[in-house]
Amino acid sequence: MADRLCDGRSFRLLTLVDNFTRESLAIRVGQRFRGQDVARVLTRISADRGLPQTSRIDNGKLCKPGRGMSNCRASDSAPSHPPLSGDPAMRLMAIDLGKFKSVAYLYCGEDDVTYRTIETRPQVIHALLEAWTPDRLVIEVGTVSGWVYDVATALGIEVQVANPNTEGWRWRRVKRKTDRDDALKLARLSATDQLPTVWMPTRRVRQWRSLIQYRHELVSRRTAILCSIRSLLDMQGRRMASQAKAWTEAGVERLRALARPAVDCGPEELWRGQLDAELTLLAQVQTQIRLIEKRLDGLAEEDARTKRLRTIPGVGPRLSEAVVAWIDDPHRFRNARAVEAYVGLVPRRRQSGTYDRSGRVTKHGPSLLRKLLVEVAWIMRQHNPHAAALYKKLSKGERTRRKQATVALGRRLLTWCWAMLRDEQDWDAERLGLAV
Numbered sequence: 001m002a003d004r005l006c007d008g009r010s011f012r013l014l015t016l017v018d019n020f021t022r023e024s025l026a027i028r029v030g031q032r033f034r035g036q037d038v039a040r041v042l043t044r045i046s047a048d049r050g051l052p053q054t055s056r057i058d059n060g061k062l063c064k065p066g067r068g069m070s071n072c073r074a075s076d077s078a079p080s081h082p083p084l085s086g087d088p089a090m091r092l093m094a095i096d097l098g099k100f101k102s103v104a105y106l107y108c109g110e111d112d113v114t115y116r117t118i119e120t121r122p123q124v125i126h127a128l129l130e131a132w133t134p135d136r137l138v139i140e141v142g143t144v145s146g147w148v149y150d151v152a153t154a155l156g157i158e159v160q161v162a163n164p165n166t167e168g169w170r171w172r173r174v175k176r177k178t179d180r181d182d183a184l185k186l187a188r189l190s191a192t193d194q195l196p197t198v199w200m201p202t203r204r205v206r207q208w209r210s211l212i213q214y215r216h217e218l219v220s221r222r223t224a225i226l227c228s229i230r231s232l233l234d235m236q237g238r239r240m241a242s243q244a245k246a247w248t249e250a251g252v253e254r255l256r257a258l259a260r261p262a263v264d265c266g267p268e269e270l271w272r273g274q275l276d277a278e279l280t281l282l283a284q285v286q287t288q289i290r291l292i293e294k295r296l297d298g299l300a301e302e303d304a305r306t307k308r309l310r311t312i313p314g315v316g317p318r319l320s321e322a323v324v325a326w327i328d329d330p331h332r333f334r335n336a337r338a339v340e341a342y343v344g345l346v347p348r349r350r351q352s353g354t355y356d357r358s359g360r361v362t363k364h365g366p367s368l369l370r371k372l373l374v375e376v377a378w379i380m381r382q383h384n385p386h387a388a389a390l391y392k393k394l395s396k397g398e399r400t401r402r403k404q405a406t407v408a409l410g411r412r413l414l415t416w417c418w419a420m421l422r423d424e425q426d427w428d429a430e431r432l433g434l435a436v
Helices: 035-049 122-132 144-153 179-191 201-237 242-249 249-258 268-303 304-309 317-327 336-343 367-382 385-395 400-421
Strands: 001-005 008-019 023-032 092-096 100-106 113-119 135-138 159-161 345-353 355-361
Touching: 008 035, 023 035, 023 135, 092 122, 092 179, 100 179, 113 179, 113 400, 122 144, 135 144, 135 179, 144 159, 144 201, 159 179, 201 268, 201 317, 201 367, 242 249, 249 268, 249 345, 268 317, 304 317, 304 400, 317 367, 317 400, 336 367, 336 400, 367 385, 367 400, 385 400
Parallel strands: 092 135, 135 159
Antiparallel strands: 001 008, 008 023, 092 100, 100 113, 345 355
16 A cells, blocks of 8 residues: 655555455555565564465465465466556556656566666657557656657557646655656656646647747737837837827838838937837738738637637637637536636635635646636626626725736636536526526
C-alpha cells in the first residue's frame, strides 16, 4: 500500500497477512522497500511460524513451496489477474523531457529500474519506445509533450501527462534534485495512482489553440506599436486625435505626412525615421491579423459548436472559438464548478480553525480564455438583457462592486457556454432559468 502526507511526501506500507486465519503478521512503514527489506521481514516471520505452503504477492504471484520466500521469481508465478493500474508488474516508462536531452526510466518495480539519457527528437524517442515496449508512458506537460504524446499513441501505448503544478509534485527539503530524480518520481507516482494528470487534446485542437494564441500576440504587438507612436509624438510636442479617431485612414495619412525614411532624416529629425518604421510595422501587423482572423473564421464556420455559442446575445467569434478550443470535450468536467476552476474563475480559499476567508480568483488555467470572458462580460450587458439583470443583481448598485460583478458575470457566461456544449442546445434563456 502507498499514500502520501499533507506536505506531499509519500510513504509505503508493507503488510503480511495469513490468508487462512486472516491474522496480520507484520506491518512495516517506510518511504521505500527493496527486495532485501521484504526478504528480511519474511525470514523473521518464517523463523517464528515456519514456512508456508504458498505465498501470494499483491500482484497475484504464487511462489512455489521449497524455493524460499525471499527467492520468489516471476518465472515461478501464475498471475491470478491481469496487471492493473499501479500494479508492480506493469512496465512504466517515465521521461523527464528537456529541450535538447531527456532522461528516460523504465520502471518495473523498485528493484528493476533502467535509465537512459537520450536526445529529445521524435526518431530517438520512437526507437526507445519500440525497444522498451512499455505498457504506459509518463511525461510532464510542456512545449514538446504534444508530439511525444502523438508518437506514443501512434504505437498504441497509454500516455499519462503529469501536471507539475500540484502540491504532491513540489520538491521540498531535499538535498538533491536531478533529471533522474524527476523521471523516477514520475514513475513512482504513476505506479501508485497518485499522479495528477492533465487533459491532452488532439493535434488538431492543439494547432487551433496555437493559432488563437498567436492572433492574440499579434494584437498585443499592434497595441504596443500604437502606444509607441503616441509616445513618440508626445515627446515632440505634437498632439494626436483621441482614441480610435487617430487610427482611421485619414489619421494614418496625417501621420505618414510627418514620417520620413531614417536615411533622409537630419540629426534633429530622427524621430521622423522612427515614425516611418513604426507605421511600416503597423501596416504589416494589421495585414497578418486580417489573414489570421480570416483563417480562424473559416475554421469556426466548419465547427457547429462555435455557431451554437454565437447564438448567445453578445458573444462573437473570438470568444466562441476560444471556449470550444479550450473546453474541447465538455463531458470531461463533472459539473459547472469544475469548469470554473479549470479557467481560474473561482475564489481562493484560506481556512484554519475559525479562520475562513475567500480571496480573489485563482487565475489558474488558460489566461487568454479568462481574459476574453471578462472582456465580453463588460460589453455584453448592452446586448443581453439577462446579463444586464444579473450584473445589476451582483453589483447591488454599488460602484465599488463593478469589477467583482463583471468577473462573476464572466464566470456565469462560461457555465452557460459549457451547458450548451454539453447538452448540444442553442441559447435558450428559459431552459437556463433566465426567463424574466
